[in-house]
Amino acid sequence: MTPSGISRRGALRMFGIGVLGAAGAGALGACAPSGAGSPSNGGDPKSKNFDFTSWSLNEEAAKPSIEKIIAAWEKAEKSKIRAVSYPYNEYLSQLTLKLGGGETTGAVHLDIAWLAAMAQMGKLADLGPVAGQGGYTDVALNSGVYDGKQYGLPWNTGSIGVIANSQLLEKAGIKEHPATVEEFEAALRELKGLGGGVVPYAAATKVAQLKDIFPWMQTFGCKLLDGGKVTIGDDASVDAVTWYKKLHDEKLIAADVDRFDARALFGQGKAAFYDDAIIGKGVTSAQSADKTLADAMQPMERPVLRAGDTPQALLWGGVIAIVKGKGQDAATEFALHTTTDRATTSEYFAARALPPSTTAGLAAPEVVKDTFTTEWTRKITRTATGSPFWQFAQNAQIEEAVAKQVQAVLVGRTKPKDAMRQAGEEAAALIKR
């Protein structure tokens, strides 16, 4: 042992590990996304050939119709589109890495919740000049805006709202959809009285989907974010979570439920209400043994605290963004065609039951005659808003932080007031990062 306490061997070892750490950090720095400093992903913007990246290109239900759109475009324009896809749950991280690394070009399908994170990388084109040609509805057009710029052309615009089972409501003697929180609670009690293991409201109680609490917080008057300040922790958010806990304790909602469980319960006729996107009708009825279920599914306005309040719902949908660089012009034309061409949007609607984003698309006879879609648009999407946290790259972490606190309340580990204060502090800290 040397007088300093560090042997030569030990020093060498530490040096070695230090070199490795430095090399790792250096490499990491070298490959960090270039962000706004590198405005495009290179290549000829006039190229007729480009990539189209979409998670839906993996999925059995969507793939054939998207491939048909691509094939038609290639034939008409004599161009070549390379289809690229990643699984939905990995999509954002893969796209962030590949867009930053210059591997992604052309058109990119984005969930509207991810638009801000992608736009912040500085690689997406401003589509403002072409968006006006599309005839999009205002709510749809807004879903593609970040920081005042049109980064996405809306493809499908819908919302996440409440779906009701009319058969069960009828059985419980409930003639009309409950309009206020009080009426909703009374209806849940009636439904519980049916027995037979009925979960009146298959609300999310697992962390994975507990972001569904946000529209309820807004129903109780919480703004979530006000002038850049997180308001979770205020009286309204505490009231919302206290109410949710009451439903949980009275077994009007069930423990350990996420979207998949809720669909399974609803599909078995064991739940009268649950939250889902508009596409939930097709998904849930397809996995149900009851072939009449689809007819019994009805979109319902989320109950409000006081009559006259605006029903809350979360905007949901997809946009097509364009990466600056190779094939930018042709990709923009492709995105405009895909999202606005009447025949294309109608055919896509017929295949997937996803509402178009244009006024003309929504007025198409095949869309109008689908009462579930028109009712949904009228009752739920009309007042739906995006989450104020979408503008932050840490959106997923914020949602998780809040969800964990709500779950802690549900299992009785903490009080609503303490949990919401903690959730608010965590969300505020994440925003500052």
Place this chain on the structure above:
Amino acid sequence: MTSTTSTPLSAAGRPQPSAARAGHRTRRRMRKDLLRSRIAAWSAVAVIGAFGLLPVYWLLATALSTPESTFQFPPKLIPTDLTLGNFTALAENDQLIKYMVNSLVVASVTAVLSVVVATYMGYSFSKFRYRGRRSLMHLVLASQMFPQALLLVTLYAVFSSFGMLNTYTALVLSFTTFTMPLCVWMLKGIFDTIPDALLEAAAIDGASRWRTLHSIVAPLAAPGMIAAGLFAFVRGWNDFIFALTLADKEKQTLPPGLVSTYIGEFQTAWPQLMAASLVVSVPVIVAFMFLQRYLVGGMTAGSVKS
């Protein structure tokens, strides 16, 4: 507890009836105790077995079920609506077969490369003394301490700048980064157990260092090398995130391929996914069946020094 007192004998030297009865009772009690302990042991084995095998059973049951019955609530332990359709659909899916071929190629090459490199490195660390040896050994191990995501981002940038993305080479090299360190340390431990006297004897007989390693040391360390190879194969076979990030659809392996094919935004095709998972686990199970005797020997070979 059995009695140790002496048994009173009759004139004929036989145990008296009362003593015989006591002995009989003792034997019966012992038999009962034995039976009880056997029942307890078998019950414990059954519970542990059920705990381990239930997921496999559930996988098989789901693979044989129709989508409608998969979502039955409450779930049925014994499915009634059985189908082989999920398996026949697999055979018709060319893309899945391509993923499987990619997995076989990449995992096999990763295993071979990891063993070859780790053999030389492990041998060097074990049998040679040079400046910085221990630091190098720890450096190899330290690379395991970095989060995979960090390694992934780094490797992505490196492969991107060399134009190697979407190639088998990128996948093999990236898998090797996390299989090799453990292989090196595993094989070093095995080489440590081979006496230096054996190497000295080989040198006296005129064998070169190269010849000594290949003709004397390697055959002795073969079980360990097979174990290391199997470990590397399984890691390569199971990797998801490296294969997803560094390869496109043409070169992707089974784990990302299965997720892409069966897990969607709104729905997971559980029966098909379970059928595919069952089929793709077959190569690994077969490899284990053939090589498990080497695996156990190889994993423990370096654990005790003579």
